[in-house]
Amino acid sequence: xxxxxxxxxxxxxxxxxxxxxxxxxxxxxxxxxxxxxxxxxxxxxxxxxxxxxxxxxxxxxxxxxxxxxxxxxxxxxxxxxxxxxxxxxxxxxxxxxxxxxxxxxxxxxxxxxxxxxxxxxxxxxxxxxxxxxxxxxxxxxxxxxxxxxxxxxxxxxxxxxxxxxxxxxxxxxxxxxxxxxxxxxxxxxxxxxxxxxxxxxxxxxxxxxxxxxxxxxxxxxxxxxxxxxxxxxxxxxxxxxxxxxxxxxxxxxxxxxxxxxxxxxxxxxxxxxxxxxxxxxxxxxxxxxxxxxxxxxxxxxxxxxx
Numbered sequence: 001x002x003x004x005x006x007x008x009x010x011x012x013x014x015x016x017x018x019x020x021x022x023x024x025x026x027x028x029x030x031x032x033x034x035x036x037x038x039x040x041x042x043x044x045x046x047x048x049x050x051x052x053x054x055x056x057x058x059x060x061x062x063x064x065x066x067x068x069x070x071x072x073x074x075x076x077x078x079x080x081x082x083x084x085x086x087x088x089x090x091x092x093x094x095x096x097x098x099x100x101x102x103x104x105x106x107x108x109x110x111x112x113x114x115x116x117x118x119x120x121x122x123x124x125x126x127x128x129x130x131x132x133x134x135x136x137x138x139x140x141x142x143x144x145x146x147x148x149x150x151x152x153x154x155x156x157x158x159x160x161x162x163x164x165x166x167x168x169x170x171x172x173x174x175x176x177x178x179x180x181x182x183x184x185x186x187x188x189x190x191x192x193x194x195x196x197x198x199x200x201x202x203x204x205x206x207x208x209x210x211x212x213x214x215x216x217x218x219x220x221x222x223x224x225x226x227x228x229x230x231x232x233x234x235x236x237x238x239x240x241x242x243x244x245x246x247x248x249x250x251x252x253x254x255x256x257x258x259x260x261x262x263x264x265x266x267x268x269x270x271x272x273x274x275x276x277x278x279x280x281x282x283x284x285x286x287x288x289x290x291x292x293x294x295x296x297x298x299x300x301x302x303x304x305x306x
Contacts, residue, residue: 046103047103050105050108051094051104051107052110055091055114056085056086056113056114057085058086059086059087059116059117059118059121059125060087060121088117088125091125092125095128095129095131096131099132104137105137105138106140107138108141108142109140109141109142111146114149114150122149122152126156138159140158141154141157141159142160142162145167146167148169256272256273257275259278260278262276263281263282265282265283268285269286270282270285271290273289273303274286274288274292276293277294280294280295281296282296282297284296290303291303
């Protein structure tokens with residue numbers, strides 16, 4: 001009787017040996033690949049380089065979604081909300097590393113693809129940028145347009161560039177709801193930058209009101225501005241402060257709300273709980289509770305009926 005294994009046994013042993021050989025090749029190949037990636041896969045940074053910080057989508061502390069495979073597919077395809085998030089930690093680590101990297105001479109903030117971020121995250125980034133600037137390195141920001149969160153970061157830069165046809169849109173820290181008009185399904189738009197009742201928004205021209213009665217009535221609005229400019233040219237810092245305080249006391253009564261970039265002509269008084277829409281030019285006294293808008297401003301409603 002022969003001790004030679006049967007054909008089936010020899011075939012099985014051959015397949016088992018081939019399996020072990022292929023697994024060993026795959027294993028050692030993976031080790032070699034990891035070693036090559038670790039030693040030679042790092043980007044080469046030339047002398048005088050700039051770190052480009054280009055957040056994609058919303059800046060978050062933790063990526064949304066718990067399925068790594070789903071996130072990988074979304075990132076590869078470039079679709080879905082998961083493909084539009086940037087970790088705050090990644091941005092902070094990159095900025096801090098660039099501060100101490102002798103080859104990096106500047107920081108470039110490319111904010112075009114940034115969708116937004118919470119105020120606490122923006123403050124963390126602002127602090128990191130301020131710390132980077134302590135190294136003496138330059139910070140430059142560019143955007144086709146700037147929304148509020150984008151401009152918050154851009155404002156930390158040494159130089160801010162905007163596309164010639166771009167825009168800067170700032171809404172402030174709060175917004176007021178639209179007020180319904182008397183007609184059904186119609187709203188009165190008071191502008192995007194209205195703050196809470198009783199507050200005056202930024203960029204409203206209040207300091208001029210101290211000049212009431214100082215000039216004869218001009219024929220043109222531009223003549224009025226020229227007279228104001230010429231008079232203020234000789235003012236001191238104390239004159240500006242006195243003018244603003246006196247004008248604000250004369251101008252406002254309890255609960256008045258003024259939208260951004262509104263202009264109140266000298267000598268005009270705004271009534272109690274009145275509303276002035278953003279961008280309005282008020283040339284005459286506003287009654288109590290009146291809502292005014294336009295250039296020149298006219299009464300478009302009553303706040304008590306809203």
